[in-house]
Amino acid sequence: MKQLIDFIPLILFFIVFKLDPRTVEVAGHTFTLGGIFSATAVLIGASVVVYGLLLIQQRRLEKGQWLTLIACLVFGGMTLAFHSETFLKWKAPVVNWLFAVAFIGSHFIGEKPLIERMLGHAMTLPHAVWVRLNIAWILFFLVCGFANLFVAFTFQSIWVDFKVFGSLGMTLLFMLGQGIYLARHLHDNDPKKTENR
Structure with a gap:
């Protein structure tokens, strides 16, 4: 939400x-x-x-x-x-890449990946699952940044449409995929099994 x-x-x-x-x-x-x-x-x-x-x-x-x-x-x-409008076209890529950098940095700074710091209070997952989720967020933000940049400077007539609906669509699809992935692990009470997925 x-x-x-x-x-x-x-x-x-x-x-x-x-x-x-x-x-x-x-x-x-x-x-x-x-x-x-x-x-x-x-x-x-x-x-x-x-x-x-x-x-x-x-x-x-x-x-x-x-x-x-x-x-x-x-x-x-x-x-x-x-x-x-060139400055505004750079906003979405830069913001997405800064988010990616934050998620990358969490692998080296602190004891937990950033996604675990954000969601760890709501669920308990093995460390390997948190790491995979964190990597998924890194890839998501990198892809979103490059997609926004590509559309903004290549398809200028539709960049505003993509900025709104493309970004929203990518976010909703990613959240759905993340929910499906998490559901597999939340129903498994054996942490060793979850570690191997």
Whole structure:
């Protein structure tokens, strides 16, 4: 569910991007609504609101949520400041690769892989299973980063569609695969059997 919350600003970005450009007046100020730059402004505003509400409700944000918010502010801000969508195209690849680096780093820093630190309170699995799950997350983030980069600079007419629906689809498929993999191990009470899978 937490991963889906991260898609709220992205979905709002998509809706505004798809609007035919129009001029709207809010509190005596005139704005253009529709297209990449107003969509970027909505993405920034929605991210601040969503993560701000989460911060108030939970009294903290996870590191991944901080990274997503900061990347949105930096890449979105540069897109608006320099009036170039190129900066925004780099946001998804960079964020995904930074997540991959964090998961890679957890193999060398600390006693547990990052995925075990995140989910270990909810389930008990053998170390080998946690390592395989962590590697799966590394590969997932690397693939997502390269897929976003490839589509953004090769198929420019559909990159926003892919950014929203492609990323969401890849995430849902990966989560489904992870659930199936975990189900195999959660029903096995013999840790030695699970170690060998």
